[in-house]
Amino acid sequence: MSTLARVFEATGLVTVALGSMQGQMERTAPPRGLWCDFPLGRPLGKPGDPAFQHRVLAHAFDLVERAAAPTVEHFAEAILDDGVSEVACPLPPRHDPALAPAVDEARGLRPAFDRAVARYGDRTGTGRVITADEVPDALAAFVRVADGMPWREAGIPGAPARVAQDIRGYYETAALALVDHTPAAWETTRWFLHHTEGGKAIVAARAAMQAAGEKTPLWFYLVPNGI
Amino acid sequence: MADRDVKAMTADLPAPAFDDVAFTVPRPLVDATVAIVTSASLHHPDQPDFSPNDVSYRVLDGARRDWVSGHWSPNFDASGFALDPNVVFPIDRLAELAASGRIGRVSDRHLAYAGNQFDLAAIRLDGAPAGAALLKEWGVDVVVLTPV
Numbered sequence: 001m002s003t004l005a006r007v008f009e010a011t012g013l014v015t016v017a018l019g020s021m022q023g024q025m026e027r028t029a030p031p032r033g034l035w036c037d038f039p040l041g042r043p044l045g046k047p048g049d050p051a052f053q054h055r056v057l058a059h060a061f062d063l064v065e066r067a068a069a070p071t072v073e074h075f076a077e078a079i080l081d082d083g084v085s086e087v088a089c090p091l092p093p094r095h096d097p098a099l100a101p102a103v104d105e106a107r108g109l110r111p112a113f114d115r116a117v118a119r120y121g122d123r124t125g126t127g128r129v130i131t132a133d134e135v136p137d138a139l140a141a142f143v144r145v146a147d148g149m150p151w152r153e154a155g156i157p158g159a160p161a162r163v164a165q166d167i168r169g170y171y172e173t174a175a176l177a178l179v180d181h182t183p184a185a186w187e188t189t190r191w192f193l194h195h196t197e198g199g200k201a202i203v204a205a206r207a208a209m210q211a212a213g214e215k216t217p218l219w220f221y222l223v224p225n226g227i
Numbered sequence: 228m229a230d231r232d233v234k235a236m237t238a239d240l241p242a243p244a245f246d247d248v249a250f251t252v253p254r255p256l257v258d259a260t261v262a263i264v265t266s267a268s269l270h271h272p273d274q275p276d277f278s279p280n281d282v283s284y285r286v287l288d289g290a291r292r293d294w295v296s297g298h299w300s301p302n303f304d305a306s307g308f309a310l311d312p313n314v315v316f317p318i319d320r321l322a323e324l325a326a327s328g329r330i331g332r333v334s335d336r337h338l339a340y341a342g343n344q345f346d347l348a349a350i351r352l353d354g355a356p357a358g359a360a361l362l363k364e365w366g367v368d369v370v371v372l373t374p375v
Contacts (some may be wrong), residue, residue, distance in 0.1 A: 002243070006245055050320060057371070081229055172305060
């Protein structure tokens with residue numbers, strides 16, 4: 001962001017950069033920076049809360065008007081992730097015992113995914129590599145990797161990290177139809193990774209790829225840092 | 228896994244070095260045209276997805292609502308944007324500020340880059356100047372940059 005801001009400003013544009021990482025913002029020193037102590041992925045703070053978003057923008061535009069020289073300021077309100085809270089979503093019961101649990105589960109979540117897409121759109125769900133229809137088969141491929149099959153032979157339908165993003169997006173989008181509130185940041189991710197068979201399959205495949213000596217970028221980015 | 232863990236693993240990434248900080252004196256906001264530039268890798272479904280290490284940009288139509296995330300990094304919460312695009316791309320908030328007279332107008336078009344970049348020289352020398360030229364062509368005065 002700071003690189004863009006500096007280049008833009010040098011052409012005569014006026015910029016104000018929001019930033020979620022204090023150290024990076026202070027080190028890179030954009031012409032006008034507003035560090036907001038919010039979780040990554042939510043630079044305006046709170047989804048569905050126009051008043052909060054307006055407070056962030058009000059500070060940003062005040063900074064535009066007040067600053068007479070390059071300045072980084074801090075937004076007064078913080079949103080902190082507790083690192084443990086998760087959404088409590090009901091998971092579908094086993095339907096077809098012949099299928100791997102993750103595959104069966106993904107099929108069972110399809111109605112919830114469709115309801116969420118109908119309500120919110122599909123901004124972060126599937127579509128990078130695979131469609132919602134293809135999620136169960138893609139999960140079956142990760143299950144095979146977790147069981148020891150080399151990933152190149154397992155039938156993952158694209159770059160493993162990108163396919164894993166579609167699977168995570170499918171689950172987290174489905175979760176939005178299974179809760180009655182706006183989840184805090186990372187709550188749907190922790191639910192996916194810790195409680196669903198699909199998330200467990202991705203984590204297990206990641207461990208198997210690491211143990212098999214695959215190149216780090218191939219497995220590291222299957223899930224967020226810190227797993 | 229916590230947000231602080233994710234931030235900690237990227238906190239020490241090298242920062243680009245600039246000799247000085249450019250600084251433009253703004254015109255009154257009430258007369259200014261404002262655009263959003265985000266590093267959230269947003270694009271419309273009919274535009275090419277971002278590739279890894281993609282230093283180009285996508286032009287976002289502010290009147291469409293079909294923005295999708297093409298970010299390659301798994302290291303951010305995506306549920307907020309899934310619920311409300313304004314938490315990343317505050318297009319409705321800017322429209323409200325224009326309606327209230329706080330800012331002059333909202334640009335019809337905006338830009339998205341890919342945030343997980345390591346080749347900042349290419350952004351600095353190629354993608355960013357090209358984007359700046361477009362913004363100026365559209366009559367933009369003020370840019371709000373939002374990260375992901």
